[in-house]
Amino acid sequence: MPNNQVLLTSRRFLPMFLTQFFGALNDNVYKQSLLLVITYGWFSQTLGNVSTLNNLAALLFILPYFIFSATAGQIADKYERSRLIRLLKILEIVIMLLATIGFFLGQLWLLMLALFLMGTQSTFFGPIKYAILPEILKPNELMSGNAIFQSGTSIAILLGMILGGAVIAISQGEFIWISLTVIGLAFLGYLSSRAILKQPIPAPDLKVDWNFFRTSFQTIRYAKSLPMIFLILMGNSWYWFYGATYLTQIPQLTHLHLHGNENVVSLLLTLFSVGIAFGSWMCRKIGGAQVNIKMVPFGAIGLTVFAFYLAYSLTLLPAVSGDLYTISDVLNGGAAYYHVMAAVALLGISGGFYIVPMYAMMQAHSPHTHRARVVAANNIFNAIFMVSSAIFSIVILSLLKLSIATLFSITAIISAVFTGILLFKLKPMAKQAADNNAH
Template identity: 75%
Template sequence: MEKNEHILSTRRFLPMFLTQFFGALNDNVYKQALLLVITYGLIQQSGSISTLNNLAALLFILPYFIFSATAGQIADKYERSFLVRSIKILEIVIMLIATAGFLLGNLWILLFALFLMGTHSTFFGPIKYAILPEILKPNELMSGNALFQSGTSIAILAGMILGGIVIYASAGNLLWISLTVTIIAIIGWLCSRFILRQNTTATDLTVDWHFFRTSFQTMRYARSLPLIFLILLGNSWYWFYGATYLTQIPQLTQQNLHGSEHVVSLLLTLFSVGIGVGSLLCRKIGGTEVNIKMVPFGAIGLTVFAVYLAASLAFIPERSGDFIGISEMFSLGGAYWHVMIAITLLGISGGFYIVPLYAMMQAYAPRSHRARVVAANNIFNAIFMVSSAIFSIIILSVLKIDIKILFCITAVLSAMFSIWLLLRLKPLVASTKTSLED
């Protein structure tokens, strides 16, 4: 019998893990490269940098609203290994379009390619999470999700770093970033060719191509499953919370820490590493059985360490002159160390919180509707992330409230939501387990 610790070396799991990893890597290499191209004016553009960056963020998330429900139907109807390979071929085509944008210096082609990458991720999402319960045994599901979350965190971090390195090292020659994203897409497609053929679960399903109607129907279906709906709300709250903090890290670094862009990268790295560590520890501490034991610990950490971060920022001394770098930040110690520790612990808490919820979503979703449940999850995630942006704008820009207060408000909201969620979730999980055993 295969041991859980070795699922990463199995033909069942490894090709899917690598396909997901290189997809997330390419997303972030391309997004980071585009951000730097816009910020440093490496191609001709019209409009402010801030407007273009926000437009780019909107274009990437917009497909989740439009196409998620249809993507879920397709993932339930058709054989999933074939779908993954087809989507990976589409990624190669998208990167060739991006290459044309880079080489022609056309920002609108690059933004169109970004929208297509968001569409690619939208169609891949329901497949990758619906496929895990098919390729893994029940006692491997927690391990699989932990590895998926850890791999995604590493891919996001590596993508941001690689995108920056290629742009800076190429000294304005955008051929190199074009080659980079195209090669990564090809590697992802090669990995997808080794994914085992899957059983289809709803071959008689008729795909509804009316995107908005399908989205409402998918959300309504998720709402009809009380346990699943609560799990999706828990997942989406995590994305609201994470987006609130990650979006503010550049501003926090510049205004509160008086740090350079390298300090921004350091803090993002600490947060990503924290999520990866928390995801792996979640499986080690919580066990292999799908359960919610670690969710309360994650919820407590998301509240306590948010307050810890806000308190640490209050003790950062006022500075003038040049922005500090990473080495100076480490040498200053004191409150700076506390900020770094708090951000790392927030990431670890996030891993504790999200891994069990994703495993529960896969384990308890009806097999015939599993991909559509994941699609509903993606729609709710997108809604909560947009709500996070509006919430932060109101707090910081409209009400002119300090960023430390924003963190404290978010911490209090997180505590209130988590208490409500766990009080509702525990009895439903217990009754569902009992019915499954019977």
């Protein structure tokens, strides 16, 4: 049974982990700083109102996943992956230099272009990072590796949001500091990528199809031809739908129900992220080293039960007015606030139980020569589900004028039905695959 600490410090795994960590950290530092620049009107010129620009920024970052994921999967299967990663990290440095020009010239369109290019860079990196894990890890290390990856990514996202906000707040309009931060993080990512071991090429004779849309349909069709893999991809994508639905509402939930300020938003995001990291770690501890779905049902149940708990806890909060609450006010506000915080943390833990085995299953059971293209299909479905989550939330909250608690309750019911059907179909397939591997 692999020791997580030994795995984390191994020459095979550590450079890949650090490269992923710095990439996720930089993505979120840049996105958060850009959103704050837009929100607080640091540029005299505007291309639209704040809400429109924030939604446009979110769309520009996710759009490349629709367009380029399938081609990215082909490239990751055709070429040597450690070299591809280094090239992508050099591209990240170039993109951050472009962003720096945008900051100093006060050109929002340049910053938006850099955001789109960061999304594109992440799109091409995604299939590589998940396809490379089964190559650098032993079969009994795959669960541990995914647990560490998910934990590290959750912490990097959280730290990125905090760091982006902190640098913007401290700099007081001096863009040199945020520019040095994002360029420095990109450079650290490149340095760590140089230590990644050279990888075997799974499909050197593959001919890359540069017709992005045709390749996307072919990639999706291929994923659908693998019944167990397709179910796993649907399970992964549901997690992104669910997570996007909840995380997007945290700022509004904090303002309307907890009467909290921006620091209280950060507190809830921290609880959620730490919950995912803890759940990912516990998933490996309880579920064992072998790839299996033992913990997925517990995660699925938690995603439903604790969603209802969160919805219920919102009804316990007192009506307040006056100045927005600080973290200290919330911590001293009584049991009702602790119910909300506990519910958010438990949702994060449930997410860790759910997603770590699903990603390990995807990697372990994807055909070796098509593994990166399977990850690409996963990214396409994730993007579709995340956009669907935004539309779903708009319909519930804006068109039907229902409450956030109602949105959470409806999502919990859908989650119970979706994951219930998914696990009913997936469990016998996973058992059959485990039996085949055993023989």
